[in-house]
């Protein structure tokens with residue numbers, strides 16, 4: 001299996017570009033130096049893809065770029081079909097999956113699992129602790145508004161000060177409302193070594209902009225001094 005290398009403190013920040021739907025946007029992400037590309041399997045999302053399209057996109061992803069499937073409360077039948085069809089390197093669980101479910105998915109598919117945790121206040125940080133002992137990585141995202149259609153991909157940032165100078169038991173990635181303009185500041189403040197973006201590199205919901213992808217990756221991989 002392709003092994004995902006998480007960054008050390010001194011290497012360049014690793015970037016995940018999520019919600020890709022076209023060969024052009026996949027190529028733009030890979031050419032610009034993304035470490036991960038994400039495919040969304042969630043019907044309500046403007047970035048939703050089916051397994052067959054994801055397979056066709058995934059086969060052209062260069063070696064060394066991890067292919068991530070984002071699912072939301074998916075059951076075994078759905079994940080079985082997904083993992084049989086698409087050559088994947090990681091599963092991102094972006095719903096209300098319990099720590100027990102995270103462990104089950106990890107064991108059943110033999111793929112690293114990244115669990116998304118929504119943060120709005122200090123109290124939410126306990127969830128990062130809880131999941132960091134069962135998941136391979138944590139995606140620290142903004143908590144969605146209770147009436148939002150999507151559990152992520154809403155372009156909302158949380159207060160980055162909440163996680164400044166924190167350490168957890170597993171690697172983590174920062175997400176939520178990141179853009180080419182603010183990602184440098186987010187990295188400086190939080191010390192993130194991995195960042196994830198979806199709507200911040202789009203010209204309209206679901207429409208990735210290749211030059212924004214390039215700008216985002218350039219901004220994230222620049223030298224940053226952590227405060």
Ligand SMILES: O=C(O)c1ccccc1N[C@@H]1O[C@H](COP(=O)(O)O)[C@@H](O)[C@H]1O
Pocket residue numbers: 018019038040042045046047070072094141150151152153154155156175176177178196197198199200
């Ligand atoms: O992108 C989506 O459509 C999506 C749908 C359902 C769950 C998560 C989703 N996206 C993830 O959310 C984060 C933050 O997105 P954004 O950059 O604020 O738009 C993103 O990194 C995706 O992994």
